[in-house]
Amino acid sequence: METGMELYFAPLACSMASRIALYEAGGTATFHQVDTRAGRLADGSEFSLINPMRQVPVLRTDAGDTLTENAVVLLYIADQYPEAGLAPREGTDRYRLQQWLSFIGTELHKLVFIPLLDSTSNDGAREYARSRIDRRFGHLDAHLHGRDHLLDRFTVADAYLVTVLNWAGFRAIELAPWPALRAYNDRVRARPHVARAMAEELALFRAEQARPAAG
Amino acid sequence: METGMELYFAPLACSMASRIALYEAGGTATFHQVDTRAGRLADGSEFSLINPMRQVPVLRTDAGDTLTENAVVLLYIADQYPEAGLAPREGTDRYRLQQWLSFIGTELHKLVFIPLLDSTSNDGAREYARSRIDRRFGHLDAHLHGRDHLLDRFTVADAYLVTVLNWAGFRAIELAPWPALRAYNDRVRARPHVARAMAEELALFRAEQARPAAG
Numbered sequence: 001m002e003t004g005m006e007l008y009f010a011p012l013a014c015s016m017a018s019r020i021a022l023y024e025a026g027g028t029a030t031f032h033q034v035d036t037r038a039g040r041l042a043d044g045s046e047f048s049l050i051n052p053m054r055q056v057p058v059l060r061t062d063a064g065d066t067l068t069e070n071a072v073v074l075l076y077i078a079d080q081y082p083e084a085g086l087a088p089r090e091g092t093d094r095y096r097l098q099q100w101l102s103f104i105g106t107e108l109h110k111l112v113f114i115p116l117l118d119s120t121s122n123d124g125a126r127e128y129a130r131s132r133i134d135r136r137f138g139h140l141d142a143h144l145h146g147r148d149h150l151l152d153r154f155t156v157a158d159a160y161l162v163t164v165l166n167w168a169g170f171r172a173i174e175l176a177p178w179p180a181l182r183a184y185n186d187r188v189r190a191r192p193h194v195a196r197a198m199a200e201e202l203a204l205f206r207a208e209q210a211r212p213a214a215g
Numbered sequence: 216m217e218t219g220m221e222l223y224f225a226p227l228a229c230s231m232a233s234r235i236a237l238y239e240a241g242g243t244a245t246f247h248q249v250d251t252r253a254g255r256l257a258d259g260s261e262f263s264l265i266n267p268m269r270q271v272p273v274l275r276t277d278a279g280d281t282l283t284e285n286a287v288v289l290l291y292i293a294d295q296y297p298e299a300g301l302a303p304r305e306g307t308d309r310y311r312l313q314q315w316l317s318f319i320g321t322e323l324h325k326l327v328f329i330p331l332l333d334s335t336s337n338d339g340a341r342e343y344a345r346s347r348i349d350r351r352f353g354h355l356d357a358h359l360h361g362r363d364h365l366l367d368r369f370t371v372a373d374a375y376l377v378t379v380l381n382w383a384g385f386r387a388i389e390l391a392p393w394p395a396l397r398a399y400n401d402r403v404r405a406r407p408h409v410a411r412a413m414a415e416e417l418a419l420f421r422a423e424q425a426r427p428a429a430g
Contacts, residue, residue, distance in 0.1 A: 053322075053354055065307050069317035072310050092280050095287050098313075102284035105317060107268075110325040115343060124339015128330060139268055 005029040005080070007073075008050060008058040010036045011205035012166065014070045014109060015057035016197060020159040021074055023193035025081035029059075033204065070109075071101035074156035086156050093151065100150045100157035107136050108164050116171045133173065141178035148187065162188045166198065220244040220295070222288075223265060223273040225251045226420035227381065229285045229324060230272035231412060235374040236289055238408035240296035244274075248419065285324075286316035289371035301371050308366065315365045315372035322351050323379050331386045348388065356393035363402065377403045381413065 007022075007029045009015035013036070022029055032041055034056055039047050051058045051068055059067045059076060067073050075098070078087030088094045115121045115129040140161075143150070150157045165185050168175065175182035188194055222237075222244045224230035228251070237244055247256055249271055254262050266273045266283055274288045275281055282288050290313070293302030303309045330336045330344040355376075358365070365372045380400050383390065390397035403409055 052357065053350065061307075063307070065310075067310055067314060069314045069321070071317050072314045075313065076310055092276075092278070095280075095282055095291055098290065099282060099284045099287045102286050102317070102320060106284070106320050106325040110321040111329060114326060115340070120346070121343055122339040124337040124341075125330070125343035126339075128336055128340035131335070135268065142267065 004062045005077075006032060006060040008032045008034050008041075008047070008056055008060075010034045010056045011201045011208055013056050014160070014163055015073075016166075016201050017070060017156065017159040017163040018057050018059070018073050018077055019197045019201065020163070020194050021077045021086055021156050023197050024154065024159070024191075025077070025084035025086060027077065027081050027084075035208065069105075070160065071098070071105050074101065074160060078156045085153060086159075088151070088155075097151060097155055097157055101160060104157065104160045104164055107132075108161075112136065113164060113167050113171075117167060130173075137175070137178045137181055140184075141181040144180040144184045146180075148184075154188070154191070158188050159194070162194060162198075219277045220292075221247060221275040223247045223249050223256075223262070223271055223275075225249045225271045226416045226423055228271050229375070229378055230288075231381075231416050232285060232371065232374040232378040233272050233274070233288050233292055234412045234416065235378070235409050236292045236301055236371050238412050239369065239374070239406075240292065240299035240301055242292065242296050242299075250423065284320075285375065286313070286320050289316065289375060293371045300368060301374075303366070303370075312366060312370055312372055316375060319372065319375045319379055322347075323376075327351065328379060328382050328386075332382060345388075352390070352393045352396055355399075356396040359395040359399045361395075363399075369403070369406070373403050374409070377409060377413075 005028075007015065007018055009019065009031055010033065019031070034041060034047050036047075036054070036056065039054055041047055048054050050066070053068065055068065057068070057070060057073045059073045061067065061076065067076055075087055078084070079089075082089065087097055112129050112132050115125040149155065150161065162185060165175070165181075175185060189198065220243075222230065222233055224234065224246055225248065234246070249256060249262050251262075251269070251271065254269055256262055263269050265281070268283065270283065272285055272288045273281060273283055274291060276291065282291055290302055293299070294304075297304065302312055327344050327347050330340040364370065365376065377400060380390070390400060404413065
């Protein structure tokens with residue numbers, strides 16, 4: 001299905017989950033890379049004009065609406081491709097999907113990983129963030145024991161979780177103490193569409209890191 | 216409408232938003248107070264048996280499902296009382312509501328307020344959390360300029376936001392630099408159902424603080 005969706009992203013940021021969702025759905029979008037260090041798009045324009053919070057992802061829909069917040073962008077994309085089954089449409093399964101999106105966004109992304117990844121953070125904030133890992137990874141590990149995915153099939157919550165777990169490697173956080181979580185992460189990363197999205201964004205990330213910071 | 220919903224809550228915690236939503240909807244639920252310091256219910260049983268993350272709210276639905284994550288519990292309650300209009304049912308407005316629920320949960324609740332409220336936090340984590348306030352309160356202030364609510368009427372996102380802003384007072388964070396946000400907060404707190412919920416939970420909170428910690 002051809003759409004006019006536009007996705008603003010930064011390589012390996014949480015917006016990678018939207019790329020994974022699009023590839024898994026066989027969907028398309030126009031991707032706009034954001035230099036989050038400089039706060040600019042490739043054409044030099046200010047990203048804050050598109051999102052005053054200066055965060056990716058931003059999705060511009062076919063209808064011209066602008067959506068922010070990773071969990072919502074993921075739900076929107078999944079809903080455009082119902083045949084791909086990336087999100088239950090209604091009922092308890094829909095709430096359950098949103099429960100996992102919320103858990104990943106609040107407990108992992110914001111509480112643990114932002115203080116670990118943000119260059120403006122400090123040692124105390126990083127120590128506090130690391131002290132939160134055990135219970136949260138343990139909760140995931142217990143849930144994933146005997147399961148292939150967070151729900152009963154691959155959904156956008158899995159796209160979000162592998163995107164967040166990818167950051168663990170950048171901060172020397174080993175998944176070995178949580179074998180079900182580690183096996184899950186390996187299994188989801190091995191999906192061809194996930195592997196393709198991650199390889200492409202890693203290449204873009206390295207190219208960005210190799211450039212001098214914008215003046 | 217009479218339901219068999221059961222809500223696990225702690226006084227003045229984010230679960231207060233669910234009490235507000237129920238009162239606004241004219242709904243009912245059985246409330247179970249959780250002593251989050253001791254991790255126990257009033258009957259002495261372990262709360263971790265109900266939620267291994269030991270977080271409120273937990274909602275047990277009529278069908279016996281257990282839902283966690285504040286944003287999801289709020290959506291579920293709103294959806295049980297469609298006539299109350301606490302959540303748009305579908306379309307762009309539904310995504311927009313979820314965008315605000317996600318923003319409040321990730322940017323305010325987890326990034327700013329958890330490190331400020333958690334007694335196991337540290338000075339660095341608190342300093343980092345405070346450094347995040349300006350942009351986030353500024354974003355809300357700009358959005359609320361000329362608006363009465365986050366969407367075009369009172370929704371569960373407003374219930375969540377006043378619950379979170381209530382914590383600012385506990386940490387001497389003044390809203391004065393953000394006049395639209397301050398006026399919004401005053402306006403929503405003055406709603407009779409909101410005022411009733413907050414007064415009841417403040418009384419429960421004070422009673423809990425006055426008790427010795429469970430041994």
